[in-house]
Amino acid sequence: MPAHTFHSSGPLKGTISVPGDKSISHRALMFASLAVGESTIEGLLEGEDVLATASAMRQLGADIERADNGTWRVHGAGVGSLIEPRQALDMGNSGTSTRLLMGLLASHGFSATFTGDASLSGRPMNRVIEPLSQMGASFEASSGGTLPLMLRGALPAVPITYRLPVASAQVKSAVLLAGLNTPGITRVIEPVATRDHTERMLARFGAELEIGEQDGERLISIRGEADLVPQHVVVPGDPSSAAFFIVAALIVPGSDITIRNVGMNVTRAGIVHALRQMGGDIEEIDPREVGGEPVADLRVRHSDLKGADIDPTLAPSMIDEFPVLFVAAALADGTTRTSGLEELRVKESDRLSAMAEALTLAGARVEEQEDGLIIHGTGGDPLPGTPAGTYVETKLDHRIAMSMGVAGLASRDGVSVDDTAPISTSFPTFMDLLAGATQ
Ligand code: S3P
Numbered sequence: 001m002p003a004h005t006f007h008s009s010g011p012l013k014g015t016i017s018v019p020g021d022k023s024i025s026h027r028a029l030m031f032a033s034l035a036v037g038e039s040t041i042e043g044l045l046e047g048e049d050v051l052a053t054a055s056a057m058r059q060l061g062a063d064i065e066r067a068d069n070g071t072w073r074v075h076g077a078g079v080g081s082l083i084e085p086r087q088a089l090d091m092g093n094s095g096t097s098t099r100l101l102m103g104l105l106a107s108h109g110f111s112a113t114f115t116g117d118a119s120l121s122g123r124p125m126n127r128v129i130e131p132l133s134q135m136g137a138s139f140e141a142s143s144g145g146t147l148p149l150m151l152r153g154a155l156p157a158v159p160i161t162y163r164l165p166v167a168s169a170q171v172k173s174a175v176l177l178a179g180l181n182t183p184g185i186t187r188v189i190e191p192v193a194t195r196d197h198t199e200r201m202l203a204r205f206g207a208e209l210e211i212g213e214q215d216g217e218r219l220i221s222i223r224g225e226a227d228l229v230p231q232h233v234v235v236p237g238d239p240s241s242a243a244f245f246i247v248a249a250l251i252v253p254g255s256d257i258t259i260r261n262v263g264m265n266v267t268r269a270g271i272v273h274a275l276r277q278m279g280g281d282i283e284e285i286d287p288r289e290v291g292g293e294p295v296a297d298l299r300v301r302h303s304d305l306k307g308a309d310i311d312p313t314l315a316p317s318m319i320d321e322f323p324v325l326f327v328a329a330a331l332a333d334g335t336t337r338t339s340g341l342e343e344l345r346v347k348e349s350d351r352l353s354a355m356a357e358a359l360t361l362a363g364a365r366v367e368e369q370e371d372g373l374i375i376h377g378t379g380g381d382p383l384p385g386t387p388a389g390t391y392v393e394t395k396l397d398h399r400i401a402m403s404m405g406v407a408g409l410a411s412r413d414g415v416s417v418d419d420t421a422p423i424s425t426s427f428p429t430f431m432d433l434l435a436g437a438t439q
Helices: 022-032 048-059 095-106 126-134 169-180 197-204 239-251 270-277 312-318 322-331 342-346 351-361 398-409 421-425 430-437
Strands: 004-006 013-017 037-042 063-066 072-076 111-115 138-142 146-152 161-163 185-190 209-214 217-223 232-234 256-263 281-290 293-301 335-337 365-369 372-376 415-417
Touching (some): 022 197, 022 232, 048 063, 095 111, 095 146, 169 217, 197 209, 312 322, 322 335, 322 398, 342 351, 351 365, 351 372, 351 398
Parallel strands (some): 037 232
Antiparallel strands (some): 111 146, 185 217, 209 217, 365 372
């Protein structure tokens, strides 16, 4: 458990690039593993979560290797041709790997066991077990529907129409991936739009996928027994990783940084809207498309932030960015209110209570509600920081560690976190990039 103290810093300056998008990286490895022939992936995030997906796909029969120039080559087996894994699939800390792979394997005629770390083993899997059981798969899960669990796939599986009871791209993707090897048409209805990387990328790999509308809700249909065609995938920079540097630059006086090649898909870019609403100076430069996803360079300058009521309908498009938004709110002038965030309680940690505790320890004024936080900001004055000898508990949650690291940059006495190791799940270069940008 490497503890670390993040001290107040000088301004963030220069131009940086953040690593590849985590959501897109997982999908690129999975879909390439299902296409017959060689796919190549440029800009893949080499974080532990994505490496867990790579090793699972290898156990399932794909041939995956990293070339010296950083490009990943994947020789896929074909939809329906995955093989039974000989050992348990160790998903580490990664909910996305787990839920998407459960979907994929639900329509293959073999069994697989999923295990994970203490954080992942506490997270709810019933949200995917339920629709996948309707398709014919069966499960033996630990009590409460958690990992470790055993899945027995159905061959053939039965196509269903499933209306998402929670706004979750992981659940949506699990059902669509199960649909890939299911004869007929599998449909998902999304009352609230969530990140659409699965739909975009599956269409590029040649799946027959249609997006329509039913009673004002988004309807996604996929035709099963699909043939996927190998692709060259270019992964854009992860907006969820960029968010830490965006907030750092906004709260540290004198900062002016440019973050190159940041994914700006509207289903992910809610944080930029929320921070602009708070008065953040974030300029989009050269908007363009990379690998079927919108990207831009972002120039961010220190700003006098103001508290705001964050529209709960923005939540799905910035669901992973609330921890760092709370940090921005803690430094803003006035009160920020967030609501509709029950889902944050079932992430890598309970992010509402973890951030309320962490920010309070660092001297911020925070009220925890059932579905959000109310934060009374300092008006730009530094936070006091964590008292000597105390540490923020990161609870195996990379985003708590990085968010509180950012808070430390705008603190009087520094912010100590108990464990920076989880940062490697999504952003292995975070500490180096931060050191470089604050020199
Ligand atoms: C993800 C979806 C989100 C997000 C997670 C990645 C994905 O989870 O929190 O980090 O890649 O599909 P939910 O879909 O469960 O909200």
